[in-house]
Amino acid sequence: MTTICIDCRYIGARPSGIGEVVQGLVDWAPMLAPDLRFLLLRSAGRSTPLSTARNVAEVIVPHAANGPATMWWLRHVVDLKGVDLFHAPANIMPAGLPVPCVVTVHDVMWLTHPSWCRSGVRGLIDRAFYRHGIRRALRDAAALATVSAASAGAIAALAPSAAARTSVTLSGVSPRFAPVGGMEGRLAALGLAAGRRHVLTVGQYAPYKNHDGALRAFAQAFAGRGDVDLVLVQRMGRGASALLALAEQLGIGGRVQVLAGVAFEDLLALYSSAAALLHPSFCEGFGNPLAEAMACGCPVVTSDVSAMPEVTAGAALLASPYDPGAIAAQLRRVVDDAGLAEVMRQRGLARAGELSWRRFAEANLAVYRRVLGAGA
Template identity: 65%
Template sequence: MAAPLICIDSRYVRRRPSGIGEVVRALIDHAPALAPDVRFLLLKHPDTQARLSAAPNVTERVVRAAANGPATMWWLARATDLTGVDLFHAPANIQPAGLAMPVVTTIHDVMWLTHPHWAARPGWRGRVDRAFYAHGIRRALRASPRIATVSAATRDAIATIDPRAADRMRITRSGVAPAFHPPAAGVVSPRGERRYVLTVGQAAPYKNHRAALDAFAVAFADRNDVDHVFVQRQGAGAAALLAQAAALGLTGRVQVMTAVGRDELIALYGHALALCHPSLIEGFGNPLAEAMACGCPVVTSDVSAMPEVTGGAALLAGPCDVPAIAAALRRVADEPRLAAMLRERGLRRAAELSWHAFAAANVAIYREVLGR
């Protein structure tokens, strides 16, 4: 009997960083070794020149269609030959139509169904985005024999929207890479002597960066020894944030970085006063795990997946409660014992978030669907 062939859509792994890209990268790093009796076909993005995996049970194929575009949604079987594939893993929220094999879909969050305005672009493009993602997610809820979710929060949200999907859901909690670790003794901060609050994430409404900056202003307007650094890895929101900073009297104390490599990001986490992450919703929230692994105290929201991911290692506040967020930031800055406790708890919590365990949970789903 031939070894089963599992196709993992890996096109989110590319030069442009993204949270889903990190998830897929971790999956393909670990799954082939965890399932040596399985063959894997990885669909890859054209700008990914190097091989995605050196495992002997992996083959790779470039697909030029966008990972979350019309060709993938409706005509993927025409865009690439999937003959012989026994199971397809769609890791980016939408289930492609017309596939002959069973499809496992990873749904990171259901924002496109519950609060699409938090994610959509403005204007007609936003209206297209809303219809597109809602269609693909609802197909997954209806037709995927198994639905993977990266947090219990997303699982519970899906069960509320579509109770019929409850029995088909499995949690595959995200992890954090070993590369994220505290700075070695004596390593100089990338910001020199300046203390700073760090906020990481794309420039989308649900990331709530305006509230993060408002809270920073309330906490530190009277202290010019603290700056606010934003790493907006996927957005063009710098102009809006800098205009907001000017209106708040913070000109020169707010920096927006859009092109940050992993090593620089790790250094920023490791020397930050705190990560301020007041998202309105998260499927998981990679910056939370990354910051904790780097020994960075975390101030985040008390909703969605944030309390689950931080596991008692963060200060929590309502994402729209600017005074509460500001008070938490000020406490971290002014209470060294609290900051040290948050660092210690964060490191312990991050050690529990394993990409190996994440991949193993996905492999268990594959075997369940294949009946092996």
């Protein structure tokens, strides 16, 4: 039986956009392809099986998915005998694999805009690491997959020779994301005041997420009124501290709250009750919070560049991420116009219904079969 090895080590305890993508793949691919066998590489931090499908085997790998053991020595760390195809789903292509490799390149920011990714000494190290792994993928992968047409276009512009090997495998959204009501107690436990509305921003603190711009836009939109707060869901750290300091400078310090490590049920409550999701990124491969918010009936205000217009497909209000005033105007529209907000909710729910993990898995399986057929 033909065996596909998928690196699933991004699926772990800490929420991860790539982890969500890989989970969507392993939830569906084994069931859709009973003629194939799947070998899943599992993180040592994961205590339960990734799949219960009969055509799945798993092996625990005690090395980071984005570390040097993966980049240079994976063929020595994992026994790939009997494997016919390897899928690297997290941008980088391991060196020296003895089988054809499919690489999912979510975006090429590390090559085109490295300053958007991470700053400081760690940023310099990561820049060298990811540039090396992504360039190898663009040059040597048997096939490339990417999660939006926008990312496919960016890949083609950067590496024209990779365009013919690139397929769009549009990301999905889990059915777990759905509107919920009656969550006042849960919101109160998070520190949200009763009777006040909130704009929500979700995602890690990274320059490309433009959270500074989100604060500036929120301040322009609502500085003169006290009935709307801004809630950011992100890991606490120096980035969160910098945002809170900026909020004080902008005069909205008492109306900005950072929540770290919220439970899934809390995230549902935040999405479902938010006046809007504010997501003004400079670039996204896909942008999971966009799909999650729409699936929960939350109106979306996002950027008019990169993958954001494609993912929201007419369901969101768009503005330039470089123009806080334009973002502020769109925020005021949705917060102050109940009729518009309801139209956006319905459009968002409809669009989210089109973003299927099953279709995502089917698209990846088509890539696998194409590569395997070419090598037969």
